[in-house]
Amino acid sequence: MxxxxxxxxxxxxxxxxxxxxxxxxxxxxxxxxxxxxxxxxxxxxxxxxxxxxxxxxxxxxxxxxxxxxxxxxxxxxxxxxxxxxxxxxxxxxxxxxxxxxxxGHELHEPREVVYLEYPKEGIWVPAYVTNKLENQYVLFVPTSPNPTSGFAVIVHESKVIKSEMSIEQVTSFIISVGADFEKVNEINKLPH
Structure with a gap:
């Protein structure tokens, strides 16, 4: 059964x-x-x-x-x-x-993806960099499975780890609830 x-x-x-x-x-x-x-x-x-x-x-x-x-x-x-x-x-x-x-029409600033430690220490989520102000990042943290829903945060640059994923790759990752993850090697770069 x-x-x-x-x-x-x-x-x-x-x-x-x-x-x-x-x-x-x-x-x-x-x-x-x-x-x-x-x-x-x-x-x-x-x-x-x-x-x-x-x-x-x-x-x-x-x-x-x-x-x-x-x-x-x-x-x-x-x-x-x-x-x-x-x-x-x-x-x-x-x-x-x-x-x-x-x-991708904002050519003067390339779009970036970073990892943010959220909601607690040791748990990492991908986020879109929407703006940079000196040493502060304005991030949009999308939620699965709908990457258009989420929340915006402002964090110091020391609190993020840059990702090699493109916007399209992280969007696919969010929509697939993690099943489509092209940059698996990045996991080893994240602190435990």
């Missing part, structure tokens, strides 16, 4: 990644279907709907190209307008910084 339950649990765990991927695909499909219905509502012609989608794709791609080169005045004007609205300016600025940090 114990082996049967064990095999059942292993089978359930084997299906979890598949179910997650299926849920993501269904979510994206539902979003695209809703968008298609919204656009199709303006014109009952599939050709016109396709043209609207193609034009939208072209405009978004063009804006992305211009923004990546730093030459798009409409976005700059929008940002200038948003900066004048107290609550929206804070939300916009923080959101933009987070997106830039995760996407």
């Amino acid at each position: 114990k082996k049967l339950l064990n095999y059942t649990l292993i089978g359930i765990l084997a299906f979890i990644p598949i179910v997650v991927i299926v849920q993501i695909v269904l979510f994206v499909k539902d979003m695209l279907t809703d968008l298609f219905r919204f656009v199709y509502g303006y014109s009952d012609n599939y050709f016109v709907t396709f043209l609207l989608f193609a034009a939208s794709f072209a405009v978004i791609t063009y804006v992305g190209h211009r923004v990546s080169q730093g030459r798009f005045s409409i976005i700059a004007a929008f940002e200038n307008l948003i900066e004048r609205i107290p609550l929206l300016s804070t939300v916009y600025r923080v959101t933009k910084k987070l997106v830039n940090m995760i996407a």
Whole structure:
């Protein structure tokens, strides 16, 4: 009976990644279907709907190209307008910084990953370095399995150990709850 339950649990765990991927695909499909219905509502012609989608794709791609080169005045004007609205300016600025940090657009400061001794001595967690102020690190400590949830801390540089993991590797480590750990050799560098 114990082996049967064990095999059942292993089978359930084997299906979890598949179910997650299926849920993501269904979510994206539902979003695209809703968008298609919204656009199709303006014109009952599939050709016109396709043209609207193609034009939208072209405009978004063009804006992305211009923004990546730093030459798009409409976005700059929008940002200038948003900066004048107290609550929206804070939300916009923080959101933009987070997106830039995760996407790697903050080229003047490389993104780093460090280990932080938390919640007690001898236990180490990976953290994203979000800012440095002299000898102080501002860290975001993500929680498994969702790397977007967690908490921010400020610690002295002597309290962290630098990691060779990239942002993508540590994110994979967090999402997989430690199962995907590419830098196993780093474990020996951590104090016990």
